[in-house]
Amino acid sequence: MFEKPLLLLAVIVAVSAVGNGCQLGKAIYKPVIDGTPVYWPPSWTETQPAPQLETEQSCSWIVTIPRGYYAKLIISGKTTDKDSRFQTVDTAGNLVQTTQENMEPYYFPSPKFTIAVSNTGSATFAFKVVWFPLPYLDDSIRVGPLAKVMNATSTVNYNNYWDANSNSLTLMTFPADTKNYYSLRSTLVFDGPGLSSGCYISNLYQLYQTTNQWTSSQKSIIVLNLEASSSNDKLLFLSSKYLAGIGEMVKLQPQANSIYNGTVNGLMSSLVAVTDLPMQMIDVQMESASTVTVYNGSPAVYALNKTYTGTQLKNALPLSFSGPVVQFVVSSGKAVFTFKS
Numbered sequence: 001m002f003e004k005p006l007l008l009l010a011v012i013v014a015v016s017a018v019g020n021g022c023q024l025g026k027a028i029y030k031p032v033i034d035g036t037p038v039y040w041p042p043s044w045t046e047t048q049p050a051p052q053l054e055t056e057q058s059c060s061w062i063v064t065i066p067r068g069y070y071a072k073l074i075i076s077g078k079t080t081d082k083d084s085r086f087q088t089v090d091t092a093g094n095l096v097q098t099t100q101e102n103m104e105p106y107y108f109p110s111p112k113f114t115i116a117v118s119n120t121g122s123a124t125f126a127f128k129v130v131w132f133p134l135p136y137l138d139d140s141i142r143v144g145p146l147a148k149v150m151n152a153t154s155t156v157n158y159n160n161y162w163d164a165n166s167n168s169l170t171l172m173t174f175p176a177d178t179k180n181y182y183s184l185r186s187t188l189v190f191d192g193p194g195l196s197s198g199c200y201i202s203n204l205y206q207l208y209q210t211t212n213q214w215t216s217s218q219k220s221i222i223v224l225n226l227e228a229s230s231s232n233d234k235l236l237f238l239s240s241k242y243l244a245g246i247g248e249m250v251k252l253q254p255q256a257n258s259i260y261n262g263t264v265n266g267l268m269s270s271l272v273a274v275t276d277l278p279m280q281m282i283d284v285q286m287e288s289a290s291t292v293t294v295y296n297g298s299p300a301v302y303a304l305n306k307t308y309t310g311t312q313l314k315n316a317l318p319l320s321f322s323g324p325v326v327q328f329v330v331s332s333g334k335a336v337f338t339f340k341s
Contacts, residue, residue: 020041020051020052020053020054020125021054021057022040022053022057022059022117023059024058024059024060025060025061025062026059026060026061026062027061027062027064028061028062028063028064028129029064030064030065030066030069030071030131031131034069034131034132034133035130035131035132036130036131037128037129037130038128038129038130039126039127039128040061040126040127041126044126045128046074046076046103046128048126049076049124050076050077050078050124050125050126051124051125051126052122052123052124053077053117053119053122053123053124053125055119055120055121055122055123056119056120057118057119058116058117058118059116059117059118060114060115060116060117061114061115061116062112062113062114063108063112063113063114063115063129064111064112065108065109065110065111065112065113065131066110066131067110067111068110068133068134069110069131069132069133069134070107070108070109070110070131070132070134070188070226071107071108071113071129071130071131071132072105072106072107072108072129072130072131072132072226072227073088073105073106073107073108073113073115073127073128073129074101074103074104074105074106074127074128075101075103075106075115075125075126075127076101076102076103076124076125076126076127077100077101077117077123077124077125077126077127078099078100078101078123078124079099079100079119079121079123080121080122080123081119081120081121081122083118083120084099084117084118084119084120084121084123085097085098085099085116085117085118085119086098086099086101086115086116086117086125087114087115087116087117087118088106088113088114088115088116089113089114089116090108090109090113090200090202091108091109091110091111091112091113091200092200092201092202094202094203094206096206104182104185105182105185105186105227106185107185107186107188107203107226107227109188109195109200109224115127132226134158134195134224134226135156135157135158135224135226136158137158137159137160138157138158138159139157139159139160140159140160140162141159141160141161141162142161142162142163142164143161143162143163143166143169143237143238143239144163144239144298144302145239145242145297145298145300145301145302145303146296146297146298146300146302146303147236147237147238147239147297147298147303147325148161148236148237149234149235149236149237149274149323149324149325150223150234150235150237151232151233151234151235152173152184152187152204152223152225152233152234152235153183153184153186153187153225153227153228153229153231153233154228154229154230154231154232154233155225155228156225156226156227156228157223157224157225158222158223158224158225159222159223159224160193160220160221160222161220161221161222161223161237162193162219162220162221163219163220163239163241164219165239165241166219166239166240166241166242167219167240167241168215168216168217168218168219168240169215169216169219169220169221169237169238169239169240170213170214170215170216170237170238170239170240170243171189171207171213171214171215171216171221171223171235171236171237171238172212172213172214172235172236172238172249172251172272172274173204173207173208173233173234173235173236174233174234174235174236174251174253174274174275175208175231175233175234176231176232176233176234177231178253181205181208181231181233182205183229183231183233184203184204184205184208184233185203185204185205186203186225186226186227186229187203187204187205187223187224187225187226187233188200188202188203188204188223188224188225188226189201189202189203189204189207189214189221189222189223189224190221190222190223190224191216191217191218191221192216192217192218192220192221192222193218193220193222194222195222195224199222201214204233204235212249212250212251213249215240216240221237223235232276234274234275234324236272236274236325238298239298242298242299242300243270243298243299245268246268246269246270246299246329247266247267247268247269248264248265248266248268248269248270249269249270249272250262250263250264250269250270250271250272251272251273251274252271252272252273252275252337252339253273253275254273254275254277254279254339254341255277255341256277256341257341258340258341259282259338259339259340260338260339260340260341261336261337261338261339262328262336262337262339263334263335263336263337264328264330264334264335265333265334265335266330266332267332268329268330268331268332269329269330269335270299270327270328270329270330271327271328271330271335271337272325272326272327273321273323273325273326273327274323274324274325275323275324275341276323276324277323277341278320278321278322278341279320279321279322279326279339279340279341280318280319280320280321280339280340280341281317281318281319281320281321281337281338281339282317282318282338282339282340283317283337283338284310284313284314284317284335284336284337284338285335285336286310286313286330286333286334286335286336287310287332287333287334287335288309288310288311289309289310290309290310290330290331290332290333290335291307291308291309291310291330291331292307292308292309292310292313292328292329292330292331292335293305293306293307293308293328293329293331294306294307294308294321294326294327294328294329295326295327295329296325296326297325297327298327299327299329305326310335
C-alpha cells in the first residue's frame with residue numbers, strides 16, 4: 001500500500017535533481033501595477049533558498065524598463081566551478097560578473113538591462129525584479145569654488161549639479177565603509193542635465209571600484225539616489241576648471257581614534273579629505289623646496305587657506321584642519337602626510 005507514495009517521492013527527487021531549465025533572450029516586462037514583482041523561477045520568493053539550476057546551460061533575460069521608471073533587482077545564488085558566472089549588463093554597457101549573490105540589490109534606469117547565467121556544474125540561482133517610478137527633481141545645485149559635499153545615500157533624491165563657468169565637473173566618492181559599500185549601488189549618475197539613456201554613466205558602486213575620480217563631458221551632472229540607507233557615504237563635486245595642472249588626486253579617508261597616512265607622488269598632486277572628523281597633521285615627509293597649499297574646497301583663490309614650503313610645514317606641526325573638504329596640493333615630488341583624528 002506504500003507503492004504510490006514511494007513512486008511520487010521518487011519523481012519529486014528526480015525533478016529536484018534535474019533543476020530549473022531556462023532559455024536565452026527571454027523578455028521580461030513591467031506588470032501593469034507599480035511595485036508588482038516578477039520572480040524567476042515563478043515559484044521562488046526571497047524567503048526561500050535559491051533553487052538548483054540544470055547543469056551545462058546558458059540563460060539570459062532582457063528586462064525592459066518604461067521611461068520614468070527604474071528597476072530593482074535581487075539575485076540569490078552560488079556557482080560551484082571556476083567557469084560558471086552570473087552576469088548583469090546595464091543600458092550603458094557596464095558589466096558585472098559574480099559567482100555568488102546574496103540578494104544585495106542592483107538598480108537600473110530605463111530602457112533595459114540584461115541578466116545572464118552560464119553554469120557548467122552545479123549551481124543555485126533565482127532572482128526578483130520590481131519596477132518603481134523615478135523620484136521628482138529635488139534641486140538644482142551650483143558647484144562653485146568652495147566645492148560641494150553631499151551625502152549620497154541618506155535620502156531618496158534627484159539633484160542636478162552644475163557650474164556655468166566650467167566646461168565639466170569632477171565627482172569623487174567617499175564611502176563610509178571602504179570594505180562594504182553596497183549602499184552606493186542605489187545612486188545613479190548621468191552626464192548632463194537629463195535622464196536620457198545616452199547620458200547614463202553608471203552607479204556609484206561601480207564608479208568607486210573603477211576610478212578614483214570621474215569627470216563629466218558637460219557642465220552638469222544628475223545624481224539620482226533611489227533608496228535611502230543609514231550609511232554616511234559622501235560625494236565631492238568639483239568644478240574641473242580649478243583642477244588644471246593637477247595630475248593626481250588621492251583620497252584621504254580619515255578614521256576616528258587612529259593615526260593614518262596620505263601619500264601623493266607626482267609633478268603636481270592633491271590629497272583630498274572629505275570628512276566630519278577633525279584632523280591633526282602630526283608629520284610630513286616631503287622635499288624641502290616643494291610647496292603645499294591648503295584649500296578649504298577647490299584649489300581656487302576663494303578657498304585658499306595657506307601655502308607652506310616643506311620646511312615651513314614641518315616646523316609648523318602639529319596643525320589642525322576640519323572639513324567638510326580639505327585639499328593639500330603639492331607642487332612636485334613625493335609627499336607623505338601623517339594625521340590623527
